[in-house]
Amino acid sequence: MGKLLIVGTVAFDAIETPFGKTDKILGGAATFIGLAASQFDVDAAIVSVVGEDFPKEYLDLLEEKNIDISAIEIVKGGKTFYWKGKYHNDLNSRDTLATELNVLADFSPVVPENYKNSEVVMLGNLHPSVQKSVIEQMETKPKLIVLDTMNFWMDHALDELLDVIKHVDVITINDEEARQLTNEYSLVKAAAAIHKLGPQYVVIKKGEHGALLFRDDNVFFAPALPLEEVFDPTGAGDTFAGGFAGYLAETKNVSFNNMKSAIIHGSNLASFCVEKFGTERMKGLERKEVTKRLMQFKELTQFDIELQ
Amino acid sequence: MGKLLIVGTVAFDAIETPFGKTDKILGGAATFIGLAASQFDVDAAIVSVVGEDFPKEYLDLLEEKNIDISAIEIVKGGKTFYWKGKYHNDLNSRDTLATELNVLADFSPVVPENYKNSEVVMLGNLHPSVQKSVIEQMETKPKLIVLDTMNFWMDHALDELLDVIKHVDVITINDEEARQLTNEYSLVKAAAAIHKLGPQYVVIKKGEHGALLFRDDNVFFAPALPLEEVFDPTGAGDTFAGGFAGYLAETKNVSFNNMKSAIIHGSNLASFCVEKFGTERMKGLERKEVTKRLMQFKELTQFDIELQ
Numbered sequence A, B: 001m002g003k004l005l006i007v008g009t010v011a012f013d014a015i016e017t018p019f020g021k022t023d024k025i026l027g028g029a030a031t032f033i034g035l036a037a038s039q040f041d042v043d044a045a046i047v048s049v050v051g052e053d054f055p056k057e058y059l060d061l062l063e064e065k066n067i068d069i070s071a072i073e074i075v076k077g078g079k080t081f082y083w084k085g086k087y088h089n090d091l092n093s094r095d096t097l098a099t100e101l102n103v104l105a106d107f108s109p110v111v112p113e114n115y116k117n118s119e120v121v122m123l124g125n126l127h128p129s130v131q132k133s134v135i136e137q138m139e140t141k142p143k144l145i146v147l148d149t150m151n152f153w154m155d156h157a158l159d160e161l162l163d164v165i166k167h168v169d170v171i172t173i174n175d176e177e178a179r180q181l182t183n184e185y186s187l188v189k190a191a192a193a194i195h196k197l198g199p200q201y202v203v204i205k206k207g208e209h210g211a212l213l214f215r216d217d218n219v220f221f222a223p224a225l226p227l228e229e230v231f232d233p234t235g236a237g238d239t240f241a242g243g244f245a246g247y248l249a250e251t252k253n254v255s256f257n258n259m260k261s262a263i264i265h266g267s268n269l270a271s272f273c274v275e276k277f278g279t280e281r282m283k284g285l286e287r288k289e290v291t292k293r294l295m296q297f298k299e300l301t302q303f304d305i306e307l308q
Helices: A029-037 A056-064 A102-106 A128-137 A151-156 A158-165 A175-182 A187-197 A236-251 A256-273 A287-301 B029-037 B056-064 B102-106 B128-137 B151-156 B158-165 B175-182 B187-197 B236-251 B256-273 B287-301
Strands: A002-007 A011-017 A025-027 A042-051 A072-075 A082-087 A094-100 A120-123 A144-148 A170-174 A201-205 A211-215 A218-222 B002-007 B011-017 B025-027 B042-051 B072-075 B082-087 B094-100 B120-123 B144-148 B170-174 B201-205 B211-215 B218-222
Touching: A002 A029, A002 A128, A002 A236, A011 A094, A025 A029, A029 A042, A029 A056, A029 A236, A029 A256, A042 A102, A042 A236, A120 A128, A120 A236, A128 A158, A144 A236, A151 A158, A151 A175, A158 A187, A170 A175, A170 A236, A175 A187, A175 A201, A187 A201, A187 A211, A201 A236, A211 A256, A218 A256, A218 B287, A236 A256, A256 A287, A287 B218, B002 B029, B002 B128, B002 B236, B011 B094, B025 B029, B029 B042, B029 B056, B029 B236, B029 B256, B042 B102, B042 B236, B120 B128, B120 B236, B128 B158, B144 B236, B151 B158, B151 B175, B158 B187, B170 B175, B170 B236, B175 B187, B175 B201, B187 B201, B187 B211, B201 B236, B211 B256, B218 B256, B236 B256, B256 B287
Parallel strands: A002 A042, A002 A120, A011 A082, A042 A072, A120 A144, A144 A170, A170 A201, B002 B042, B002 B120, B011 B082, B042 B072, B120 B144, B144 B170, B170 B201
Antiparallel strands: A011 A025, A082 A094, A201 A211, A211 A218, B011 B025, B082 B094, B201 B211, B211 B218
16 A cells, blocks of 8 residues: 655635635645545555644544544644635635634644655645655655645745755646746646756646646646536645545556546546535545546546547 | 538638737638538538638638538629737637628528538528528438527527527537526536527537537537647637538537547647638648647547546
8 A cells, every 4th residue: 555645734714605605614735635535545644733723523534534643733722724715706716815824834844754655745735845844854765746836835935936846746736826937828838847847747737627737748638527516616626636646646656647547536536525615525425426427537538539 | 421511701800919910811710610621521512702802712722622612602892701800918818800791791691402411511600590591491401500609699689599599409609608698607507508498419619728518418528739829719619610510521420429529620620720820720731630639639638547
């Protein structure tokens, strides 16, 4: 069983969409990544930090999914990272209404001894220096280091971001962020520019318009499953990344061909995530539902043209 | 060899993109549809109208592609339909700077006797009453009637549009237009609503984000090929429709499975169209280039996941 080390936030989210709103609920990049990765036969651990206010039931939920939570530090008297956001009517854009870093402000991740030889490292969206410190703690070179990031770090910590990017194999980034990072409008050119920054593989997430995987001149595309209703996009990108990393950790095969499958698995899981608020859909998701929807992905994209 | 009847504009376009601008050049929906369809073994004819100002070389070009142009009426003393537009920097939106209907204002299409038994009828974007009159002239029921339209007719001739839509098998429409026509934001719901208006097949074009084919609960998706540079999107939607209809006319097979292939052929041809101004890329396009790029489409979308 492959080892997957996940680093990222475990947090409170409060979400408003055109369909309703929530109080503080379970959120955070590492949470969504972990729940998605738990769909695979992997030995996964989350490195993160929460405050004393974080409900035990949330940690229990992750543990029930066979995720090692011993490296989720609980800071006495501390408060958990909190994000509050409101989505616009098209669900493609959102306003951040509140961000309280709380215990995250002083987060210094410690990789557990028994995960320092993980095959796959999934660095969720965090300060690039924190992501870097995780890479430095690894004792054996991972088969694959995947990094997710966002425009905030391009605006506020570009040097650190460029530094950590050099050391990763895969970067997952959305289309606007890829353009911001490279000053290239064409995603093909943007991916080529990002290759030059270090990552051999570039994954560009386009939300409801799917995801592209680039490796040099090779490109693969996976659509998002067309859904009757997207209820809440929160965590979809992290779920995608978790499915991607989880599948690769299970199969321990980082060829381009196997990465195509990983992209499909990630897209497939993300299609569930958006159906309910927060982690609600993911926490009870069953293997047979996942398999059934993979079949839909095949039907959605596979065709048969004979080429002479 | 299947017969394909094409109805639509043959026109002058003047185009401005971030990469340059043109004077009046060859354009029009039927032109792009015809050039795309000429990539297949079909007996295609265009029904349209031009003015006396229309260069003979443009008509010769179509004829060299084995398109029957005898039903392109040349109005003595008349001026050809003219459209002038300027694309914004992202090439996803444009401003219309001039529209001169000219001879199109009184266009009353006459279907040639020997095309009244065409297997496939492709109704390019035109006034819905004009589209309807073509359907009424058919002597044998076509295997497939495909209709392309746009928001202009929803704004100005909705009743006539709803009337002609009832009589077609396939509608091709872009995402915003599908939403406008149905008041449904979700494209899945929009497609279901359009099914109820008549068409068994609904094709939703998403430009650079690809195209969706719906038939009841079946969905197929084809991405647009990621290109380094989109030079001029003019005619891409018509080229897509022409490739779709041309392939179906050649194969005379209108099953959902074969329509998937038709969608891929349409997307493939559209990827060439946008590489140069107007019809420049399409007019010299060779079969072997087309086949090579079809292979890229396979690599872009095909994956291999074993499902238990």
